Amino acid sequence: MVSTFYYDTDYDGPSFPTVHVTIHNLVDASQFVTDTAYIDSGADGTIIPLPLLQQINARKVDEMNLRWGSGQSFRVDIYEAVLQIASYRPMKVYAAVDRQEPHILLGRDVLNQFIISLNGIAEAVEISQ
Numbered sequence: 212m213v214s215t216f217y218y219d220t221d222y223d224g225p226s227f228p229t230v231h232v233t234i235h236n237l238v239d240a241s242q243f244v245t246d247t248a249y250i251d252s253g254a255d256g257t258i259i260p261l262p263l264l265q266q267i268n269a270r271k272v273d274e275m276n277l278r279w280g281s282g283q284s285f286r287v288d289i290y291e292a293v294l295q296i297a298s299y300r301p302m303k304v305y306a307a308v309d310r311q312e313p314h315i316l317l318g319r320d321v322l323n324q325f326i327i328s329l330n331g332i333a334e335a336v337e338i339s340q
Contacts, residue, residue, distance in 0.1 A: 214297040218334035219247065228329050228336045232315060233295045234259065235267055237303065240293070242267040246315055248296075250327070250336065254318035257294070259306040263315070264290045269306075277307055294321060299340045 218226035228250040235243035244263050273289040287307045295301040304321060328337040 212298075213337050213339045214299075216336040216338070218331075218336070219249070220334065226331075226334050230296050230317070230336060230338060232317070234263060234269075234315075235293050235295075235301075236269060237291050237293055239268075248315035248317045250322065250329070251316040251318055252322060254316055256318040256320045257304050257306045258309050258312050258316040258318070259290070259292065259304075260313055260315065261288075261308045261310060264292065264306070264308065267292065272305065275307070277309065296321075296325070296338060299325070299338075 216230045219229045220226045229247045230250065231245065232248045233243055233245045244266050246263065269290040269292045271288050272291050274286055275289055276284050277287040278284040287309060289305050289307055291303065291305055293301045294304045302321065302324060324340065326339045330337070
């Protein structure tokens with residue numbers, strides 16, 4: 212099965228590939244949010260905004276240093292949650308919280324579980340598992 216999503220053309224810069232995700236509490240799937248996530252193949256891990264994690268009562272499990280491509284490093288909180296793209300199998304994620312980032316950024320920890328095709332000309336993302 213292949214799911215198709217479309218780029219965010221309102222992004223401040225070139226259009227950005229996105230997918231729709233559902234995030235829920237590890238213990239209670241009735242506590243969930245659905246949102247758009249940006250595909251960031253340059254990121255090692257996934258970032259989820261704190262308000263979304265608070266909305267599902269996700270549990271903080273750790274802290275670590277996060278380093279941007281610019282070399283800037285800072286301390287972030289790590290939360291555990293379950294993330295699902297379309298109707299594909301849900302997966303447990305350890306998401307970093309960058310208080311300056313308002314969007315969900317899917318890093319390679321999630322992306323490497325899928326076959327993803329980015330069609331920049333059609334501004335479409337095709338994903339399969």
